[in-house]
Amino acid sequence: MPLYHSFQLLFRQSRHVSTLKFFACSLALFTLAGCGQPEQAQVAAPAPAVSVYAVSNVEVGQYKEFVARTEASKEANLRARVEGELIERHFREGMKVEKGQLLLQIDPAAYEASLTQAKADLNSKLSAQGNAIRNLKRADELIDQGYISQSDYDRLTTEKSQAMAGVNAAEAALEKAELNLSYTKIHAPFSGAIGKVNYDIGNFVGPNSEPLATLIVTDPIYVNFQVEESDYITHLQKHHKVRDPKNVPIDITLRLPNNTNYPEQGLLNFADTKIDQGMGTVELRAVFANPEKVILPGLFVNLIVEGRVKQSLALIPQAAVQENQQGKFVLVLDENNTVSQRHVVLGRRMNAMWIVNSGLNEGEKVVVEGLQKVRSGSKVNPVEKTIDPTTGTISDIQAN
Incomplete structure (x- = not known):
């Protein structure tokens, strides 16, 4: 029956029914009229796209x-062994120097004078020693003939011994003077890099001063x-x-x-x-x-x-690792691209990667981007990525 005639029939009968019944019947007719139209099919939402990383193994030992x-x-603090004014520097701070190279010079004038005096004193002592030796030699000839007394002979023997001791002392003084003069020149004890100089030219330095500089290898x-x-x-x-x-x-x-x-x-x-x-x-x-x-x-x-x-253990990026009250976990894909949560035991960290002591196998895929989109049981559309093991940068896999 056409919809228009249905309304006319209803209107004639509406005098004997209440207004509420009228609207109820009208609604029923509209519902019946629409029953012949096909229902529209609901479209399922697409699976979210996530970035995944294929787990690889590395050989690691106890760590x-x-x-x-x-x-x-090697390290040597260069110190002044004698007192004096610092007058020369023969290197640049922070540069390499060679073994034996002259580095610093202390004013040698006083030590040159001491050396000259020590040489003169030695010559004097050598002259006295020669005279004492000659006197004792003559006494050796005369004592047998009774021309000198035993006491005079003993005195000459003592003078010879004293003269020889004087020579030894003068030789030691000369050696010391030569050493002191040599100490005015500070050479590199080995090849290495020399640091900052702690005293400028013109400063007075000595054995009690701080190190002049430090040489290291x-x-x-x-x-x-x-x-x-x-x-x-x-x-x-x-x-x-x-x-x-x-x-x-x-x-x-x-x-x-x-x-x-x-x-x-x-x-x-x-x-x-x-x-x-x-x-x-x-x-x-x-x-x-x-x-x-x-x-x-x-x-x-x-x-x-x-x-x-070594043993072969899984290596995963830090970006894949999450944590809850039970510990560290990752989101793993199965062969149907369904996500599941799996707890892992982590070992050492290697730059942007973690060694997995247990919980993952080589070849399994873990989610590294889009973690907030999915949960256990979700189906996803995986996009495999590569990870820079040093920086952790996530990149697309380059096609060959």
């Missing part, structure tokens, strides 16, 4: 990290660190047959204050012979080649000791 401090492998460079006594005893028990510290099967590396890894490997070259009773530690020292002079003495660095017996 320990120590706060350490760098030290020059930084290639190789020493790195000193302390090990807990319990760890050190364990180390000795494992490697007690290794006599030379250089042969201990460990790898030693450095992380510098700017959080970069130093490229050179170190060697253990010294272990103290006693435990520090106050700290309960033992002092150890590693040595590193430093040809580019990147490492300066006095730096605080992180020294990393790793065993050479």
Whole structure:
């Protein structure tokens, strides 16, 4: 029946029904009229896109990290050994100098005069010694003939001994004068880099003065660190047959204050012979080649000791790691791109990456971007990315 005629019929009958019934019937008719129209299908929301990283494995050994401090492998404080005015400097501060190079000059005038006097005194003593020897020689001839008394002979013998002692003293004075004069010239005891000069030309210096300058060698460079006594005893028990510290099967590396890894490997070259009773530690020292002079003495660095017996463990970026009350976890994708939450046990940190001691396997994919879009059970549209292991920068995979 057409909708218009239905309304007419309803209107005629509306005199005998209440207004409420009228509107109820009208609503029913509209509903029936619409029953013949097909329902529109609901469109499902697309799966959110997230960036994922395919877990890779690396070979790592037992690991320990120590706060350490760098030290020059050679260091000499250049001091004045005689008093005088500083009159010359033959180097530039901060530059390399060679062994034996003249560095500083103290006014030698007074020491040259002392040397001249010592030479004259020695000549005088030598002359007196010669005279005493000749007198005793004549006395040796005369005493047998009775021409001199025994007391005179003894006196001449004593004079000879005194003259010889005077010569020895004069020779020692001359040697001292020569040394003092040589001390007015300060030479480099070894090749190295020389630092700031603490006294200007014209200053009066002497043995009680502060060091004039400091000469150091930084290639190789020493790195000193302390090990807990319990760890050190364990180390000795494992490697007690290794006599030379250089042969201990460990790898030693450095992380510098700017959080970069130093490229050179170190060697253990010294272990103290006693435990520090106050700290309960033992002092150890590693040595590193430093040809580019990147490492300066006095730096605080992180020294990393790793065993050479390796195991394969997962490596993941820091961006993938989250934390809740149960600990650290990551979001992992299965073969159907469904997200699940998985707790992991983390090991050492390597720049922008974490070693995973347990909880992940090589090849599994973890979410690194879009973490806020998903939760356990969500389906996602994964986009695989690469990670710079040093900076943690996330990038698209370049097509071949």
